[in-house]
Amino acid sequence: DQQVKQNSPSLSVQEGRISILNCDYTNSMFDYFLWYKKYPAEGPTFLISISSIKDKNEDGRFTVFLNKSAKHLSLHIVPSQPGDSAVYFCAENSGGYQKVTFGTGTKLQVIP
Amino acid sequence: GAGVSQSPRYKVAKRGQDVALRCDPISGHVSLFWYQQALGQGPEFLTYFQNEAQLDKSGLPSDRFFAERPEGSVSTLKIQRTQQEDSAVYLCASSLILGPDTQYFGPGTRLTVL
Known part of the structure; x- marks a missing residue:
């Protein structure tokens, strides 16, 4: 049973607009949530994270929001740039x- | 600066062949991970090393999969008697310190089993 779900396989956004990527999770025991970015033929690159005790973390154009009651995580990219075109992975870590x-x-x- | 490197980048094997995939982590990195990424999926954890000790191999899908890191640096993932379902990208990641945001990934080895 998948513990992290990204229900939208693809998203298209106009340059300069906001990109919102969504993620749902099932396990409430995770300590950290992360977003990775992956270009073709390269390994994933860490983008931004958020501790489970917070509800928002911002780094430049990237902001991650955590809604624990809904078990929902989202990544906002503002403004979106062509170089942001990639595959984005939501991920969880349980410490250790x-x-x-x-x-x-x-x-x-x-x-x- | 040298990142994580993996070789070969592409490997085609006939079903039943044995393959060996190599990972060179960033120098000095204590932790090393192997992940398997099937087409259209996210990476899935296979195994974890701290120096030369394999502390977790719970993600290895079968006893045909074997990983080693004998000197705490370079690691090899070996797959015996390859099957078509083994076709995937195999990713290696390393990190120096504890923390979920400190893993550096290599480019991966794309394995195709015919």
């Missing part, structure tokens, strides 16, 4: 030695 559980990914296309 950093084992990460990934979602299935959402492919974002930012149209110039």
